Amino acid sequence: MSDPYMPTAPQSSTELLQRCQALAGLTLGQIAATAGVTVPANLQRDKGWVGQLLEHTLGATAGSKAEPDFPTLGIELKTLPIDQSGKPLESTYVCVAPLTGVAGLQWQDSWVCQKLQHVLWLPILAERQIPLAQRMVGTGFLWQPSPTQLQLLQQDWEELMEQITLGGIANIRGAQGKVLQLRPKAANSKALTQAVGASGEPILTLPRGFYLKAGFTAAILQQHFNSV
DNA sequence: AAGTGATCATTA
């Protein structure tokens, strides 16, 4: 299957932003039609569809590589489902959590820190009652964490990673962390990966991922749209 | 209603 429309990579953050502005106000149905993509009836079996459609349309490098969506710009694209009042409907996945060999890993060298250095947020009005094709794309914007935000993230990250290092992963739940949480990130509850047990022994556990809590992304949206 | 834990598709 070949797409009739194959965007090229944006050459600058300005160009990327301009492409976003051209999408603002369009529905996912319109964007999909331009891309020559069929809109699924719902996201139940296509949970990543929206993100992949926008990646494609904006000219991001496709694939499951562990690098930013726009490698030459160092920018990560995140779609953000919101309700009518502009509040995020979901937490935002950041990256998988390393569970072994992490002793001595510093915040500055962590995947979380690197991924969040420069994010293109793309809000999408995505209340469940709205059919997928009619959901509207909002105004995307570039964000870099403020010193305060960075500190909050670092604190949560260090606390979670210390627990992982000390073999306390079994005790970590999603409620922990003010802005960053650790939750399962797997095909199902039977998928296993290696981690460190309470006595330092190797154990098998559910793969985990780091997520930004909705309150944190809500603050990012407010901070941006209040200053515009 | 919110928030956590569970799950789905796809590509290496």
Added chain:
DNA sequence: TAATGATCACTT
């Protein structure tokens, strides 16, 4: 299996 893209759906 592990990485990418996330939302679903049950519990609280």
